[in-house]
Amino acid sequence: MNELIRFLRSNNLSAIVAAFSSREVHPAIQFLKYGLCGVISLALHMTVFFALSATVNPALKTNVADDAVRANHALGNNAVAFLFSNALVYWLNTKWVFTAGRHDRVKEFLLFTLVAAPGVIGGSLVQDWLIRGLGWPTWAAFGGFLVPNVLINFACRKFFIFSK
Numbered sequence: 001m002n003e004l005i006r007f008l009r010s011n012n013l014s015a016i017v018a019a020f021s022s023r024e025v026h027p028a029i030q031f032l033k034y035g036l037c038g039v040i041s042l043a044l045h046m047t048v049f050f051a052l053s054a055t056v057n058p059a060l061k062t063n064v065a066d067d068a069v070r071a072n073h074a075l076g077n078n079a080v081a082f083l084f085s086n087a088l089v090y091w092l093n094t095k096w097v098f099t100a101g102r103h104d105r106v107k108e109f110l111l112f113t114l115v116a117a118p119g120v121i122g123g124s125l126v127q128d129w130l131i132r133g134l135g136w137p138t139w140a141a142f143g144g145f146l147v148p149n150v151l152i153n154f155a156c157r158k159f160f161i162f163s164k
Contacts, residue, residue, distance in 0.1 A: 004028035023099050030097060034154055037092040042146070045085035052077040053138060061137045071132040078124055078145065086113055093157065115156035119149035 003026055008016060019025050020033060053059035059073035090112050094100050100108060126144035130136040 033097045037089055041085040041089035044088050045081045048081035048084050049077050059138050067132050067135050071128045074138055116153055119152035122148035
């Protein structure tokens with residue numbers, strides 16, 4: 001992180017923009033770019049998740065009193081939201097963060113999705129426990145879904161999916 005801060009302080013705006021536009025960057029900058037893609041994907045995931053939770057498949061404490069029903073609906077809503085957010089984050093990562101080429105595109109996307117599974121499953125289990133076991137509101141329990149995803153996905157995607 002110190003290297004990233006040093007880089008930002010010692011370069012002008014055009015050099016910083018050039019670095020962020022390139023795939024050949026320091027891992028700290030690559031991780032920052034990965035994080036920005038994740039934030040964009042998260043925004044889509046949350047939009048889909050909470051739209052479904054408020055309407056089609058109710059999972060909010062305000063529209064479903066039973067914690068078990070809420071937890072079950074939250075699992076389904078996360079699954080649907082994942083389909084959209086995973087496709088978006090794959091596209092963003094191939095365009096801006098990682099260099100494709102270790103595998104053909106179909107295999108790369110399938111592996112990209114497969115390595116997301118531990119994070120999605122782990123996060124879903126934590127969210128389920130927070131709702132079902134502790135009675136947390138869905139919006140707060142959603143935080144338990146996020147942490148495993150960020151850590152697991154970056155490592156798996158960097159080392160198993162993309163060539164750089």
